[in-house]
Amino acid sequence: MAIRSLLKLAESKFNFTSPRFPLPCSARTISSSSVPSHLERVGFIGLGNMGSRMANNLIKAGYNVAVHDINLSVIKMFSDKGISVKGSPMEVAEISDVVITMLPSPTHVLEVYTGSNGLLNGGNPVRPWLFIDSSTIDPQTTRKLSSAVSNSALIEHKDSWNTPVMLDAPVSGGVSAAETGTLTFMIGGLEEAYKAAEPLFSSMGKNTIYCGSSGTGSAAKICNNLAMAVSMLGVSEAFVLGQSLGIKAATLTKIFNSSSARCWSSDTYNPVPGVMGGVPSSRNYDGGFASALMAKDLNLASASAKEIGLNCPLTSEAKHIFTKLCDDGLGKKDFSCVFRNFYNGKDEL
Template sequence: MLKDNQVRYVDGMKAAGNDVELAVFAGKEHGFFSRDPWSETSGEVVRVVGRFMGRDAADSTGVGALELNPKHPTLSKARGQWLGLEGERPEAGETSQDVCEGRDGMRNDSGEDESGVASVVTPRPQESVGFIGLGNMGAHMARNLVRAGYRVSVHDINEVAMKKFSDDGIPTKRSPLEVSESSDVVITMLPSSAHVLDVYSGRNGLLGNGGRLGPWLYIDSSTVDPHTSRKISMDMSRCSLNEKKGYAEKPMMMDAPVSGGVPAAEAGTLTFMVGGLEETYIAAKPLLLAMGKKLIYCGGAGNGSAAKLCNNMAMAISMLGVSEAFALGQNLGIKASTLTDIFNCSSARCWSSDTYNPVPGVMAGVPSSRNYDGGFTSKLMAKDLDLAMASASGVGFKCPVGSEALEIYRKLCDEGCEFKDFSCAFRHFYTGKDEK
């Protein structure tokens, strides 16, 4: 586990304006890396900023000796910001090269730097990432990894989706197993639990090759039930690495569903809800931050998936409540735009009102302004609510409001709105009117 003072040290660096995060190193060492990779003129990517070299040293702080990487520009901000902690620190007039004792952070083929210190346990741009699932979300996520400098290959059952990548020179693979055989890290973004089980455990799946795997890290960002996530994680725990990596003893698995929708996927500002081992979460941070802006660790395997279902259930209920209130207001003679102004500065304020308003004509740039096309479909909302209700039933918990929301979205799907954005409930269930 990380020492409290190590966490406090890096938190202090962030508070001082340094864009850094904690990192886990091979063995028991820890340190901090830059969230945004920096390239020298030569094109070399530098992420590691510093290492807590003496993590287990018997000092009063638990920080121990600290080594800084003189190649990273964050060092110029880091020097002098030691927050009063004891342990090795630069003396007056000492250069960053003196601090690092000539170590320059250059990597050799063994995954160690030239000083013999094992490399950081984080996905780096020189690693290959396989991405499976190139739908509305996955395609943008994969392209953001390419932009961040990762070597990406992709797979999807949709040949048209794959061609868009191959036309841009991005390698495509014929099966999940082929992705696994050529990747250090694999990310999946799939429509349902059944798809996830098939991609991981089915014929030519990721867990093929007799349980001896090439990638050291697997991340499933699909919205699935917690049971599926935990099953895949359990199956993964029985596997071994085909070739031992410098940063992993066994393959690691995380469930990391996302929130933010297609706009956030395209902009690289997704929120990730992560379940799995904490050290796996810390190791994956740089990779996730190439696709997202906010990372939330939710606990053990399946907890990320559980959090996503709770979030989407609340989102559905909120959208229905706001739509019902707007429709009632119209029937009572109040314009939806007037109610929106009231809601957004009062106790009714919520995302469904101030960011994703369901009334056509009230807000530009949202699905309600374009006949509910695009966005998050009613079909997907019904699927997520169904998963949430099944998960609730599995633990003996009753969700009367969630169950009613599921019935409403099932009805919308039955009446031809399955591919309309879920905010269409305002018009097609509550018969609300467009704002003139």
């Protein structure tokens, strides 16, 4: 059942401000005395563009955070601000009530959980009562890990929890939402664990959507990214056709956004350089969501569809296009670069 007891914590607070990973002025500041005792000590593994900002918001909210990443320069930024850093996932788990992972691929997640210095401690009892994976991975891997977690033992029982549990909680919103603490979490796993962990999610995001049993959060995320990829391709293709027929992209954007073609790829994340400020297309497609990650997510969607015998032709075509971008050396560019680098679209002058 959900744990509702709140115990007053020490008066110590954390203030993490880094030139590279600044804390957003809009992040919610929560008194340390309001942090639930069952969530007090949080381990965070994976400090990339998304994870570093999510960890920052937890620190800002008053959680006692310990971090780990293989990127030593990022680790140094955290340690220089007085944040506890650990040399392995196992060391993080040894001092944490809850561990959150934000990693690039299923392979990385499996290594962090089940590797020789992994979170699950080689099958020995573990200290965290809750593991939350916010990586984008396939539902099959999520369910495998959830089973491994639930088959582990706790070093000591945590209130009503007799065994550790895992939630899959991938996110949507991108780097900007991670920085401002307005992410959307798609959550699968035991509903009681989700309810107990709600304060954590509200410290990093604006929306939490409970999807169902283990793996459903992961399934929701790959479906979301599939739709996002296809809509970006459709919008880019339409813009290029329009340019070829003599219509400016800015004009088409106004039409799309006031009619039935309106979507996130047109009104929020426009792929045409010169049409919209503050998006990757306005900065040579740097930052944002890498094409390599989109190709990876489309591979996950394709594999999941194949496993259940579902024909998904748009998934296959989208996977082919974003894989080609990666083969052409554009894997680190934002996925909206497909407008310029696959369709040969023109900048808006």
